[in-house]
Amino acid sequence: MSSKIISELRALVGKSHVVDHATDMAPHLVDWRKRHRGDAICIVSPQSTGQVAAVLSYCRANRVRVFPQGGNTSVCGGSVPAVDGVNIILSLGKMNRILDVNPRNNAMTVEAGCILADIQAAASAVDRLFPLSLGAEGSCQIGGNIATNAGGTNVVRFGNTRDLILGIEVALPDGRIWNGLRTLRKNNSGYDLKNLFIGAEGTLGVVTAATLKLFPKPHSVATAMLGLSTVEAAVDEGLRLQGVFPGELVGLELISRSEFEISLRHGTNMRNPFGNDTPQWMVLVELASPERGDGLTERLNEVLGAAYERGAFEDVVIAATEQQRHELWRIRHNVTEANGREGMGLTHDIAVPTYLIPTFIERAGVALGKQYPQATPVIVGHMGDGNLHYIAMFTHAYWATVTDKAEFQRALSHVLYDISAELGGTFSAEHGIGSLHVDEMRIYKDAVEVALMKQIKCLFDPDNMMNPGRVLPA
Ligand SMILES: Cc1cc2nc3c(=O)[nH]c(=O)nc-3n(C[C@H](O)[C@H](O)[C@H](O)COP(=O)(O)OP(=O)(O)OC[C@H]3O[C@@H](n4cnc5c(N)ncnc54)[C@H](O)[C@@H]3O)c2cc1C
Structure with missing residues (x-):
């Protein structure tokens, strides 16, 4: 049975784009933190939206369950298949072309398998910013970011992934393709289908491409790490800075002393910016502006200097160089790996x-x-x-x-x-x-809300072939 399915899938996408060898499949069957394992008869890697649609149509007709996979960086068991059933992993990794970059329209169209860091680099090359930024950006794909409505460290200024998407293209479970790759900032013409797929975690269809919003590239950046004795003081100062630097505050991260020490302990070549006197709480603050020579660091210095005099916090380190900025952020970005080692x-x-x-x-x-x-x-x-x-x-x-x-x-x-x-x-x-x-969906979400979600799921995927067992309780 499995070998028949595999050879029919090979006929759809090409022999070398369906792998069923245990060694090749192994990294796809376990999640990044090695906490979730699943099983599949093969991994299918289409190279075009048409091929994705053909695979979905085939799977629906033959009752094969489809588990889309991006960079496999999910931390909630979303990216690996179930252990039971006849499953395939649909990997988007080979659909990784940047299709169009239009700085005049502040928009970029990409295939779903593009790595987030590559998208950031392509935007930067035309003096623009794609602001989605997270620790997994070297591995996660934009399709996965859209499917999970990923957040990250710039949400305080630019919003979640949902706020950064102008249009998407989706292959539906029945094999139809919806091309919603628009670059409009306004479009009140009926239901907002795009937002239905964003955050649906691959349960309603496969995102195959997206049009992304670009922003002016920052040319001035100022970064500081505050040390505080209480979390109340940390939140008070954070909220105050949001008011002082509206539009410029792009990062506001909280780190407890325990986390800070774990990150340093398991990092390589990392040093404690506070010497041996680590405060109870750290707040990492970043400002950014498209203006060159904006005096941003001086303004941050002035505001933080006055706050320090008032006793708003115990200590502060302001990055004087790009290297120092990088070192402060490394403490923050290292936490997931360091926690795994701790x-x-x-x-x-x-x-x-x-x-x-x-x-x-x-x-x-x-x-x-x-x-x-x-x-x-x-x-x-x-x-x-x-x-x-x-x-x-x-x-x-x-x-x-x-x-x-x-x-x-x-x-x-x-x-x-x-x-x-x-x-x-x-x-x-x-x-x-x-x-x-x-x-938790069953326990903490409103029952009416979950019932409506199930109705939506049923409309798109009545046979529950797409990512079954994910998102919605039975
Ligand atoms: C070190 C580290 C730091 C992280 N930091 C953050 C953070 O700050 N903020 C944050 O939000 N997350 C964070 N994450 C979690 C993770 O990186 C995000 O959820 C990311 O968006 C997942 O992208 P991915 O390509 O790896 O998707 P995967 O993990 O492969 O898949 C995630 C889900 O999306 C579905 N999916 C993937 N691609 C598609 C597609 N093309 N169409 C439809 N469905 C699809 C999958 O079926 C699955 O349900 C972090 C993870 C790590 C390991």
């Missing part, structure tokens, strides 16, 4: 209204301390968006003693999600649902 980190991607961040951290700390005293709270987040990655870190030795790991994780996570819900927050701010949070 121990078993149970990560939570919550968001609450920004001013309630201290309340969440206080309540979560108390609850964990009581119920999970072995956990160290490790916190890093996109503070300007109210988004915290709250990690309950356990030593490998302790984690080895936990018998029912899935149940342990579920129970701990729900302690934190309950607190987030009480504060009007969410259990998934930017990473999506994947296979990991399907249960």
Whole structure:
């Protein structure tokens, strides 16, 4: 049965674009953090939208389940297939052409398999900025970013992926192609289908191409890291800076001392900008402007100098060179890898209204301390968006003693999600649902909302062939 499907898929996309050898398939069957594993009969890598549509049409007719895969950097089990059923991985990696760059229209059209860093570089080459930026940008693909409505470090100024997309092209589960590759800034002509596919995590169709918004390239950048003794002070100062530098503040990241030390401990050639006196909380601030010689660093210096005199924070490091800026950001970008080396980190991607961040951290700390005293709270987040990655870190030795790991994780996570819900927050701010949070959809989302989502799913994919078991509870 499998060999018949594989040879028929080869007839559609070419022999060398369907792989079924265990060694070639292995990296696609496990996620980036090696926490989720799945199974598939083969990996299909189409080279055109027409081929994607043909594969989807074939799979629907033959009841083969399709799991689209981009850069496989999902951190919620979204990118690997299920373990059961007749599955294929549909890899977009070979559809990686930049189709058009139009600086006069501040727009760029790309295939879905383009790596995010390549898109940023292509924009930069024409003196423009594509502002989506995240730690996985060297591997993740724009199709995956669109499917997950990825966030990252520039959301405070430019919004999520959704805000950066002008148009998309989608291959539908029934084999039709919707070409919505428009470059318009306004288009009130009926339902906004584009936004239905953005964030749908490949459950409604396969994004095959997209038209992206470009912005003026920054020519002045100013970066500082503040050291503070309380998270209240960190949030107060962050909110104040947003008001002082509207339009220029592009990054506002919060890092707890525990996270900061883990990042330094597991990084190579990294040094502590605060010497041996690490504050309890760090806030990484970045301003950017398209103007050259804008005096941005001087203005930031002045504003932070006055705040320091007032006692708004304990310490501050302002990057004097690009190298120093790079070193400050490296501490932030290294956290995911460093956490993996440190121990078993149970990560939570919550968001609450920004001013309630201290309340969440206080309540979560108390609850964990009581119920999970072995956990160290490790916190890093996109503070300007109210988004915290709250990690309950356990030593490998302790984690080895936990018998029912899935149940342990579920129970701990729900302690934190309950607190987030009480504060009007969410259990998934930017990473999506994947296979990991399907249960939370049932528990924390409004029942009417989930029912409507199921109706939409049924309209596009009545046989549940696209990414089954992801996003929506059964
Ligand atoms: C070090 C690190 C840092 C990260 N930082 C951030 C961060 O700051 N912000 C953030 O939001 N995320 C972050 N992530 C998570 C991850 O990088 C994002 O979710 C990213 O958008 C996934 O892109 P991908 O190409 O790797 O998609 P994959 O992981 O391959 O897939 C993710 C989901 O999208 C679907 N999909 C992929 N391509 C398509 C397509 N063309 N059409 C339809 N569906 C598709 C898949 O089926 C899956 O459901 C980080 C991950 C790592 C490893």
